[in-house]
Amino acid sequence: MRRRTCIITYYGYMDGSGEYYIVIDSSICDGCGLCVGQCPKKIIETAKAMIDIEEKIVATVKEEHRKNIKYECLPCKPDKETPPCVSVCKNNAIRIIWKAKA
Amino acid sequence: MPFAGIDMGIQNVKVVILDDDGKILARSISPSGFEPAKAAEQTFREALSNAGIRRDDIKHVTATGAGLDMALEADSTISMVAADAKAGVYLLPSARTVIDVGAEESRIVVCDERGNVLDFTLNERCAAGSGAFLEAMARALEVRIEEMGELSLKAKGTASISATCVIFGETDVVSLIHRQEPKHEIARAIYDALAERIISMVHRVGLKPSVILVGGVAKDIGFTAALRRKLEAEIFVPNYPEYAGALGAALHALAKAGGNIQ
Amino acid sequence: MIEGSQQYWRWREYHLVFPEKRPKQSSIITAGVDIGSVSSKAVIMVNGEIYSISIMRTGSSSPDSAKKVMEWALKDTELKLSDIHYIVGTGYGRVNVPMAHNTLTEIACHAKGANYIWGPTVRTILDVGGQDIKAIKCDEKGKVLSFLMNDKCAAGTGRGMEVLADLLKIPIEEMGAVSLNVDEEPEPVSCTCVAFARTEAMWLLRRGWTKEKVLAAYMRAMAIRMCNLLQRVGCESELAVTGGQSKNVGIISRVESLLGMKTLPMPEWEKDGRDPMAAGAIGAALFAKALHEKAKK
Incomplete structure (x- = not known):
């Protein structure tokens, strides 16, 4: 079986307190924008993927919010619940990694 | 009988002496230097002489601060978070959120009316959320840190710098200088960046009024102005905000050894 | 000079x-x-x-x-x-x-x-630039499959190394070799913040640590950060290091020992x-x- 090619971008960071990423696979994201409307902090937008040289429009995290994910995403309680941006995606193109150190 | 609190800060050692009614008898401060234990001994002696009492008069000594293990012989210790909460409520009885911005560490502490800690957050061993950020930026801007606050008040807010890292912030300041941005605008951008960083910490624990700002950086008018601009809440800044940790420790000593403060 | x-x-x-x-x-x-x-x-x-x-x-x-x-x-x-x-x-x-x-x-x-530099066997790239660290995975044609960047903090970046070079007074191009000149690898520093290194490194030196040992402790902490990023994207062989730090043997050798994996050799550029x-x-x-x-x- 041939493995599907993923084009994955990790938006976020790792610091002394843990790891915080919104992970978007632009090979399966169709740019529908449902997640954009679901985000209470309006940190997601549809734009050209930064890792691909193709012109495809996909979901991305706005640049000014990428270094502040830990605080921006807190209202959705990503450590306990499935955030709306993840649950709304019909293609499962978006997920969250949230590992705060104790 | 008096009680003492000693705060072994990274930059300064602070001592507060209380009488058994919880009234402040004396304060003393000196740089920690490379031998914090010696500095502590000396600051303590100074405070005793300011209060006009002898070492044997002190009923109980509580120590706190980052260099706790270097402190002179203390009868008990208390965490910096707990000390902040106690001092916050003592200084402003309605305080429920204590923002402590120190030389290398910042803390946001949410507490109840008795000064018990309900929640807190720290700046995770990163200089970007502390006084060290201001010192490094003042160096890059080539102004004295004591003058930077006043300078920033003249600005309108036309510039901004990165708040995530001191080293990158310095690069930003240098490139703003190259672009001939006025110094007062850069100064304001520096304070705005630190204030934003602190506010994102406040949002993490959730703001509960009233808000009190303590720690050495609370004396910087540039910073208090930036925080007031950006935080949508009234902020109370006490006199001698840098003594909050030592005061909290002294209050602990008092409570521990049985005073009669409410 | x-x-x-x-x-x-x-x-x-x-x-x-x-x-x-x-x-x-x-x-x-x-x-x-x-x-x-x-x-x-x-x-x-x-x-x-x-x-x-x-x-x-x-x-x-x-x-x-x-x-x-x-x-x-x-x-x-x-x-x-x-x-x-x-x-x-x-x-x-x-x-x-x-x-x-x-x-x-x-x-x-x-x-x-x-x-182009190493050929089609490159699958993972650790790029350590002036102000960021990137982990990139690619296919045999050099097309990007996965990407993660840390540009929030100077620790481990070229800028961070410049600050350490100045602080310890070691020419930046010699730092890697100097950091390997220790009898035993010290524990990594617990706090990688380069701004705090100004006081922390001084404190370690006063405690009798050699410059080499201080540098080794910082390099190790930074190599750990880089490995964390690589492990997050899933580090697959073969691993190439690009960017200014690709010539820093102190970083490269520590990344290799932490991952238990060799990096591709420096070409005769x-x-x-x-x-x-x-x-x-x-x-x-x-x-x-x-x-x-x-x-x-």
């Missing part, structure tokens, strides 16, 4: 031309210009092979840096700027490359460049220009060739 006035952070800027690759009448001439936050790189290619390369410090203005680094790459060649058929700009300052026909992100360019520090510019020049050929059709 007088002790004290020495600029320990300063690394070598250079320009190399490979005359045996000089263009002929029908050659396709392309260029890649990578304006990073700390260094600017330009590569001129003739039929997809490196003819000239230049690396210098980025100045306060991106367009000026682009102009300067490109002029330097053209020096001692038989070419003028107008002889170049297609130029691709990349890097942090890519929107400010005035002579570029097109711009592409540095992530795509880095993967393409690593694929003085002979053919395949410098991992210029991977982005090399990739950009290759994309320029592809884009030029596409436009001609």
